[in-house]
Amino acid sequence: MTEYSYERLCADMRRLALTYPFLSFHTIGSSVLGKPIPAIRLGRGATPVHINAACHANEWITTPLAMRFLEEASQACAAGDVWHGRALREVLADVTLWLAPMVNPDGVDLAQRGVVPGQPYGEQLLVWNGGSADFRSWKANVRGVDLNDQFPAHWEEEQARRGREGPGERDYGGAAPLSEPEAQALFRLTQALDFELVVSLHTQGQEIYWNYRDCEPPEAAGYAERLAQASGYAAVKLSGSDAGYKDWFIQEFRRPGFTVEVGLGENPLPVEQLPVYYEELAPLLLEALDIGRERAGGRAKARQRRG
Numbered sequence: 001m002t003e004y005s006y007e008r009l010c011a012d013m014r015r016l017a018l019t020y021p022f023l024s025f026h027t028i029g030s031s032v033l034g035k036p037i038p039a040i041r042l043g044r045g046a047t048p049v050h051i052n053a054a055c056h057a058n059e060w061i062t063t064p065l066a067m068r069f070l071e072e073a074s075q076a077c078a079a080g081d082v083w084h085g086r087a088l089r090e091v092l093a094d095v096t097l098w099l100a101p102m103v104n105p106d107g108v109d110l111a112q113r114g115v116v117p118g119q120p121y122g123e124q125l126l127v128w129n130g131g132s133a134d135f136r137s138w139k140a141n142v143r144g145v146d147l148n149d150q151f152p153a154h155w156e157e158e159q160a161r162r163g164r165e166g167p168g169e170r171d172y173g174g175a176a177p178l179s180e181p182e183a184q185a186l187f188r189l190t191q192a193l194d195f196e197l198v199v200s201l202h203t204q205g206q207e208i209y210w211n212y213r214d215c216e217p218p219e220a221a222g223y224a225e226r227l228a229q230a231s232g233y234a235a236v237k238l239s240g241s242d243a244g245y246k247d248w249f250i251q252e253f254r255r256p257g258f259t260v261e262v263g264l265g266e267n268p269l270p271v272e273q274l275p276v277y278y279e280e281l282a283p284l285l286l287e288a289l290d291i292g293r294e295r296a297g298g299r300a301k302a303r304q305r306r307g
Helices: 007-021 064-080 088-094 104-115 122-130 155-162 181-192 220-231 245-253 269-307
Strands: 024-030 036-042 047-052 097-102 197-203 208-209 235-236 256-262
Touching: 007 036, 007 064, 007 104, 007 269, 024 088, 024 181, 024 208, 036 064, 036 181, 047 181, 064 088, 064 097, 064 197, 064 269, 088 097, 088 269, 097 269, 104 208, 104 269, 197 245, 208 220, 220 235, 220 256, 220 269, 256 269
Parallel strands: 047 097, 047 197, 197 256, 208 235
Antiparallel strands: 024 036, 036 097, 208 256
16 A cells, blocks of 8 residues: 555545444535545443544544544454454444544645645645645645644634644644634534544554643543553653644633654655554554543433433
8 A cells, every 4th residue: 555545545545434334424524525424333331432643744644543443343243253352342332433534634635735726726726736646745734724723722812823824734723713624524423422532533642632721630640641651652742732623622612632743754655664553553542442432431420410
């Protein structure tokens, strides 16, 4: 595999739909260029947990990583197997996984293929990219907006810190929070499903960011250490960063949210190392499901005590 495009994602979703009829496929919105943004549901538990990937275009390797996790989890559920020490059927009787595998499909295709003939925004994109036809380092969507600087969590402060006055390959948060349809889709999904826990996959650094302006729950640091032990990554208390999806989720819901920086190197990470990244990531994602399940159990016990 040399790349993982939106077209390939759609083909993989069609294949998985035929193989695992218990998966549920949804469209949560559309990109600037009209591509449907998918979300896939696995499980039937009352507690929803969310994972998203490829918010940044040049971090597209997070999509095949997430899709491999979904497929192997589905295999374990279908067979009733124990996978990485967990009976997935039991876990997913309590937890439902909602995966948004490619938040930024226009940007991913741009980062992989560059400006193609007749592409909307083509001339502007070349200007925004400094005149270069090489878009491999492009992080933003096709309008030059960084989707992980788009959320209403001290957005104005992040804009001032970034100092970006207009569209480009990275770090421009748009004219206003949630100006971009891709960010709107993730925002609406999160509000509608009221997730117990979220994980946003990025690259690179082998780090886990778990806090936001003291809005995180007290147990969040302990959860981050569990994810760190599962993956070998470092749990990092971050400051001086706003307007990300994880930031907004923690601020809005006061529940655990994590940005996971997969792998180590320079973006885009080499696809040849995907098996290595997956061996780091899969145990982390399973641990996140376990944490969601534990939190669901804790809430149920609290309700029983109140009753």
